[in-house]
Amino acid sequence: MKRLENSPRPPAELVIASTRDDGSTSRRKSEDTRVNQSFKPFSQKEIQDATSNFSQSLTIEHGGYGEVYKCQLKLVMPSTGGYGSTSRRKSEDTRVKPSFKPFSAKEIQDATNNFSQSLVIGHGGYGKVYKCQLDNWDVAVKILDDQGNQGLEEYIREMEVLQTMRHENLIHLMGTCFKFRALVYEYLPNGSLEDCLKDRPWELTWEIRTRIVCEICTALRFLHANKPEPLVHGDLKPHNVLLDANFKVKLADFGLCRYLTQGENSKAFRQTMHVSGSPGYMDPDFLETLKITPGVDVYSLGKTVVRILTGKHPPDVFREVYEAKRRGSFMDIVDPSVKHWPENVVEILTRFALRSTKPDRSRSEFMGNFHSELEKILDGIDS
Structure with a gap:
């Protein structure tokens, strides 16, 4: 049985803006027409390695917003195959699932009816899960509790892994909202x-x-x-x-x-x-x-x-x-x-x-x- 692996794309030239403490940034337009990437969260190590630990030799611009570095980062296409790909079941939704996207705080609040208890379909040490609709899809929105067992590190790790990996037997992460530490998944009607x-x-x-x-x-x-x-x-x-x-x-x-x-x-x-x-x-x-x-x-x-x-x-x-x-x-x-x-x-x-x-x-x-x-x-x- 054929196994498909992550397929790395050629390194794309990117600019990385390092912001000042006040959070202001400069918005730059990418000139690389090879890649039209969805939002991707890069790890701290990836950024440090790409910029040679923020080497001044890679600085191409600086100002009140901070520094801009020219460097290369590998953009990895999501994996879509794997061991044991199974045949499509008759009643599966055949629409193409949307790419990962960042949702605004307002979108999350509106979709969950301001976190209404009536929409809660699960809860645990991590927080609560709400069933609602976003972008015309039934979704499950997991909101991590600040006092729960899962902290910011776990939130970021789950986001990084599921945003870059795709397989029919892994849950599909449709997006996130950092303000609420929200993870937006496809809704699965049979639960766990x-x-x-x-x-x-x-x-x-x-x-x-x-x-x-x-x-x-x-x-x-x-x-x-x-x-x-x-x-x-x-x-x-x-x-x-x-x-x-x-x-x-x-x-x-x-x-x-x-x-x-x-x-x-x-x-x-x-x-x-x-x-x-x-x-x-x-x-x-x-x-x-x-x-x-x-x-x-x-x-x-x-x-x-x-x-x-x-x-x-x-x-x-x-x-x-x-x-x-x-x-x-x-x-x-x-x-x-x-x-x-x-x-x-x-x-x-x-x-x-x-x-x-x-x-x-x-x-x-x-x-x-x-x-x-x-x-x-x-x-x-x-x-």
């Missing part, structure tokens, strides 16, 4: 996997559950193979697996994600992971060492598979799953609301769930094999 498992598990047939696991694998393998830097989600759990009208997976909540090249050993990072991470789904070895590897996500996937397979929370049922494997009685653990789940599929899911939670440097490799097995099963259903 956790919502479905808790409130209407009978809708999730064994075929749908198996496909959900397969599509989570697809999303993770896409992130782990990202170029030039592999990415680890860091907080995979059923709450962060969203489902569209056809129960197609849209992996969400990238506030804790990390590139593999990042060394995060600070006390602040450790505290963030302990506060924001999800007990029961987060790799205990990672919490102890803070060593970031794709295996962190594979561990969380194993626990998520247990939730999908049994309908119960992993800490409450993991011993039962282990005993079922030991006895070879795999069907004893299956969610009773699921009918006719083939025993061979249950066995494949169970063995993966148990192996993925063991300390093992080859977790990513056997996730790839597991993914291939699921794809073969689903190909047999679709044929």
